[in-house]
Amino acid sequence: MTSELILFFILAIVAVASAVGMLLSRNAVYAALYLILNFATVAVFYLMLSAAFISLVQVTVYAGAIMVLFLFVIMLLGAEHTGRLSESGWMFWTPIVLGAVLAVEALYIILRQWKAIPATQAAGSDFGAPAAVGLELFQNYLLPFEVTSVLLLVAMIGAILLARSKKA
Amino acid sequence: MDLALLLEWIIKSLVLILILLTSFAYLTFYERKALARIQVRIGPNRAGPGGWLQPVADAVKLIFKEELTPAKAYKVIFVIAPMLTLLPALIILAVVPFGSSITLFGRQVSLGITDINVGVLYIMAVASISVYGIVLAGWSSNNKYAMLGGIRSSAQMISYELALGLSIIGPILLAESMSIGEIIDAQRGIWFLFLQPVGAIIFWTATLAEVNRSPFDMPEAEQELTAGYHVEYSGMKFALFFIAEYMKMIAVSVILAALFLGGYRGPFVDQVPLLGPLYLFVKVFVLLFIMIWVRATLPRIRYDRLMAFGWKLLFPLALTNVFLTAVGIILADTYGPAFLWSIPLMSILAFLVVNYLARDRIATASAQAVSFRR
Numbered sequence: 001m002t003s004e005l006i007l008f009f010i011l012a013i014v015a016v017a018s019a020v021g022m023l024l025s026r027n028a029v030y031a032a033l034y035l036i037l038n039f040a041t042v043a044v045f046y047l048m049l050s051a052a053f054i055s056l057v058q059v060t061v062y063a064g065a066i067m068v069l070f071l072f073v074i075m076l077l078g079a080e081h082t083g084r085l086s087e088s089g090w091m092f093w094t095p096i097v098l099g100a101v102l103a104v105e106a107l108y109i110i111l112r113q114w115k116a117i118p119a120t121q122a123a124g125s126d127f128g129a130p131a132a133v134g135l136e137l138f139q140n141y142l143l144p145f146e147v148t149s150v151l152l153l154v155a156m157i158g159a160i161l162l163a164r165s166k167k168a
Numbered sequence: 169m170d171l172a173l174l175l176e177w178i179i180k181s182l183v184l185i186l187i188l189l190t191s192f193a194y195l196t197f198y199e200r201k202a203l204a205r206i207q208v209r210i211g212p213n214r215a216g217p218g219g220w221l222q223p224v225a226d227a228v229k230l231i232f233k234e235e236l237t238p239a240k241a242y243k244v245i246f247v248i249a250p251m252l253t254l255l256p257a258l259i260i261l262a263v264v265p266f267g268s269s270i271t272l273f274g275r276q277v278s279l280g281i282t283d284i285n286v287g288v289l290y291i292m293a294v295a296s297i298s299v300y301g302i303v304l305a306g307w308s309s310n311n312k313y314a315m316l317g318g319i320r321s322s323a324q325m326i327s328y329e330l331a332l333g334l335s336i337i338g339p340i341l342l343a344e345s346m347s348i349g350e351i352i353d354a355q356r357g358i359w360f361l362f363l364q365p366v367g368a369i370i371f372w373t374a375t376l377a378e379v380n381r382s383p384f385d386m387p388e389a390e391q392e393l394t395a396g397y398h399v400e401y402s403g404m405k406f407a408l409f410f411i412a413e414y415m416k417m418i419a420v421s422v423i424l425a426a427l428f429l430g431g432y433r434g435p436f437v438d439q440v441p442l443l444g445p446l447y448l449f450v451k452v453f454v455l456l457f458i459m460i461w462v463r464a465t466l467p468r469i470r471y472d473r474l475m476a477f478g479w480k481l482l483f484p485l486a487l488t489n490v491f492l493t494a495v496g497i498i499l500a501d502t503y504g505p506a507f508l509w510s511i512p513l514m515s516i517l518a519f520l521v522v523n524y525l526a527r528d529r530i531a532t533a534s535a536q537a538v539s540f541r542r
Contacts, residue, residue, distance in 0.1 A: 029245075029307060033245075033304075036300070052284060052285070052286050053286050053289065056286050056289040056290055056292075056293045057289065057293075059293040059296070059297065060289065060292050060293040060296050063293075063296070063297055064292075064293060064295075064296025064297050064299075065296060065326070065329075068296070068299055068300070068303070068322055068325075068326060069326070071300075071303060071322070072303070072319065072322050072323070072326075075303070075306075075307050075315065075318070075319060076319060129285050130285060130286055130289070130346050
């Protein structure tokens with residue numbers, strides 16, 4: 001348990017530091033790299049919670065696919081240098097206000113439910129196994145799954161429609 | 169945690185890394201010799217008897233070369249990028265068993281680092297992060313040729329990853345497991361190559377693109393990009409890219425052997441477990457020869473053709489193959505296992521149809537090109 005705790009705190013420091021680094025870096029490529037590091041740390045968190053499937057999907061989808069596209073676009077457009085944000089603009093204040101709301105909300109829930117949190121118990125041997133996840137997804141959550149897939153399909157068709165050349 | 173188990177893992181990881189490093193060195197020798205033979209040359213034959221010390225000479229040369237860092241490069245990333253390229257190549261084989269278990273010093277030792285129940289996903293995850301090293305190398309060099317090489321490679325790898333992932337679904341469906349060990353065990357009777365011929369071809373083509381091997385070595389097209397993403401690298405940093413490329417060749421060959429060729433399985437492997445690694449070695453050796461053979465035979469394809477091929481041919485074909493595999497498995501479940509053979513029949517039919525359509529399309533495309541020229 002203690003070794004797990006030590007590991008948790010090291011990972012937590014990396015996660016928070018990479019998130020702060022992402023916010024503070026002036027260069028968009030570095031920001032993207034910090035975000036990738038953050039995603040990777042979250043994946044290791046999942047692994048510590050013995051959810052190997054979610055962890056690897058996190059790496060494949062977020063760190064692998066989505067962030068590669070982000071990086072690709074940043075480099076292709078040459079948009080590395082974002083410049084300094086003005087400290088009075090709405091792009092500066094809105095995130096701070098929203099972040100404060102989220103923090104207060106989270107604190108409220110944690111403090112109110114402090115006693116109600118059940119003691120941790122060891123996960124079952126087939127917890128997070130691909131078969132278990134698949135069955136759960138296709139039996140109990142079939143409708144959300146299908147709705148998500150339709151949503152992605154619509155986005156894909158929209159992108160193709162927008163990118164299509166006029167004459168074809 | 170059991171200390172002996174920890175020690176066993178560390179020793180096995182070290183052995184795997186050492187094997188990969190040595191086999192990388194001799195893979196370069198193998199490639200140069202085989203290429204030379206195909207091109208009616210002799211190849212390296214000066215260093216040591218028959219040229220067998222050539223890899224050592226190469227290593228010494230690369231270590232003592234001067235290392236340059238461009239003045240306007242992004243230094244930190246410039247240094248990290250080669251390591252990021254090498255890392256996935258080193259860790260990707262951790263989930264592939266190299267044999268069944270043997271008894272060593274009174275301990276049951278399984279040959280292979282670990283066999284997790286999401287092994288295939290692990291391979292996909294590592295493959296998906298392997299593009300970063302190349303992209304970052306291209307960007308941090310602050311050189312337009314390097315940059316173009318990096319962007320090309322990221323576009324290429326994203327495109328071919330789809331077909332790659334879909335081609336792996338075939339073996340997963342047939343073995344009903346994502347663990348590489350169980351997929352290998354499911355091939356006890358028959359290799360998945362025969363049940364999934366189209367899947368194996370798609371996998372092979374997509375991995376050639378993933379590891380930037382000829383004829384898909386666009387990121388390093390010399391005529392267009394001088395050398396591509398590693399043009400500013402020299403000395404040991406360049407060597408790391410070189411090592412990564414050849415290690416990836418080995419890694420994808422091992423994975424293909426595990427998914428479609430029965431991995432370490434062969435005659436008498438249940439009685440003599442030590443035969444397992446040997447069978448795997450032979451299979452990988454043959455697959456590597458095919459890679460070298462392809463390089464010696466096929467010219468590099470044009471970049472727009474490469475993207476069109478990936479998206480318009482390989483991807484739909486892979487989707488069709490997944491669908492047909494599922495249909496075949498349902499047929500086999502309802503009418504008996506003999507119907508499993510409908511999978512190769514249907515998928516080869518689909519392959520031929522796509523092939524015919526593609527030829528038709530390419531013929532009209534080149535006809536159009538000719539008419540434009542007039």
